[in-house]
Amino acid sequence: LAIEATGALLATLTEDDREQIVLLLSDGAVGDEATAMNYRRHELSGARVITVAIGENANGFMSALAADGTCIFVEADHEVAHSAAKVVSRLATPAHRHARLVAEGLTEQAPHIAPDIYPDLVVRLTGRMARPAPGARVEVVGDDGVIAVASIELSADSSITTRWANSRIKALDADVMAARGAETVPALEKQITDLSIKHQVLSKYTAWIAVDRSRTTDTVIVRTIRQPDYSHFDDE
Secondary structure: OHHHHHHHHHHOOOOOOOOOEEEEEEOOOOOOHHHHHHHHHHHOOOOEEEEEEEOOOOOOHHHHHHOOOEEEEEOOHHHHHHHHHHHHHHHOOOOEOOOEEEOOOOEEEEOOOOOOEOOOOOOOOEEEOOOOOOOOEEEEEEOOEEEEEEEOOOOOOOHHHHHHHHHHHHHHHHHHHHOOOOOOHHHHHHHHHHHHHHHOOOOOOOOOOOOOOOOOOOOOOOOOOOOOOOHHHHHO
């Protein structure tokens, strides 16, 4: 596995002030996502990981594999030059490392592995908290201190909760894959299931059925059709 081999090479490096950066290129067709995430979490924990997903079959797992780094998708040949420029820009030191939200009562952040902030790259941070008091504020904090401060405003957009739940489920699912076989896995899976059912967000452990109630069968004429029996031909 490429991630395991990369981790072994990083372990041979002497400790100094230079930042460790790992660039992973893949078509996204990962056979065992749990093993890949487990190796990524333990073998590359000290490195900044940048993933490049090549082709139309690449899925969101490549973003989860990057975790606190960034993922670049290349879906067509004409995007190669532009994507290569993005990779080069991401290799440079990010503007801020490990961005996270800080506010009184704010919990269950997603992504919970704090991402880096790069110029011209949108980073979405979400979290859950009780209804804030008037004038409450939230801070965006990185390794270098406070990045920004904003007032908390209530929104009438009900999809905010759904988007948070979806991000939270993805974060917990990454934990499940990284902790495969550990005692904490059943509890994590239950959290995912509970969130999925409560907020009606799809997960690996739940499924939803759409019921069309726009039509009924009240006016349908029922006919009985007798299926022919050909079993007697076997005796001839």
